Amino acid sequence: MNHLAHLLLAGDDEALRLGGLLGDFVHGAPDPALPSRVVLGIRLHRAIDVHTDRHPEVVAARARFEPPYRRYAGIALDLWFDHRLARDFARWSAVPLAAFSDAARELLRRHDALLPPALRRFRAYMEAHDLPAGYARREEIGRALEGVAGRLRRDNPLDRMLPLLVALDAPLQAHFEVFFPQLREFAQAWIEVNAAG
Structure with missing residues (x-):
């Protein structure tokens, strides 16, 4: 899942939300100087990503893409x-x-003092493009795909995938409708077990 989902799935806890945003920008063990609940938010982000990648509906959605797009x-x-x-x-x-977007x-x-440089740069991008609310616009998804494509080291087709996503919108929506409520239940259960209190 991406930024909007991670924020929503973190619930009302600000520290978990901040960790949810940090999750894509912190690699390896989180800085021990970070507040413990922010670290829990990073762990929640990672748990959501693992659960998402393994979920049968997401696996089925990925299978709808032909090579080289499937990768x-x-x-x-x-x-x-x-x-x-x-x-x-x-x-x-x-x-x-x-x-919700303004609050994020x-x-x-x-x-700001807790943010790594890459997240500070991304925050400026968020401000310029009204993210995460801007993700409601297809053209913003296209820009995001182009941005990710440019950051990857190897040649990839991400900057050409928006038309495929649009064409597959109905079946992808059907997968999302089954998957996202289950992901929300997973995140709530994870918070109850790992971050209660």
């Missing part, structure tokens, strides 16, 4: 599922998408 379908689906989540956000959250950027501003 990169997981990355594309993370972004596309955030698009579907943003498009129908009122169904998943009582907080309006714009307010404000969270990063308030905790």
Whole structure:
């Protein structure tokens, strides 16, 4: 899943949300100087990613892509599922998408001292593109795919995958409809076991 989903799945706990955003920017063991609940948020992010990659609906969704696209379908689906989540956000959250997105950027501003340089740079991108609310727009997903494609070391087709995602929207939505409620239950259970209190 991508940024919007990780924020939503972290629940109302600010530290878990911050960790959810840090998850893509912290590799290896988190800095021991980070607050313990932020570290838990990073661990939650990683648990969500592992659960997502193994989920039968996500496996089936990836299988809809032919080579050479299938190899990169997981990355594309993370972004596309955030698009579907943003498009129908009122169904998943009582907080309006714009307010939720503003709060996420404000969270990063308030905790600037904890952010690695790459996340500070990404925060500027978030501000410029109204993310994560901007993920509701297909063109923003296209820009994100192009950005990821450019950061990968090997040649890849990510910058050409938006038309495929659009063409597969109906079956991908069907996979998402089954998968996301189960992922939400997984995240809530993980928080109850690992981060309660």
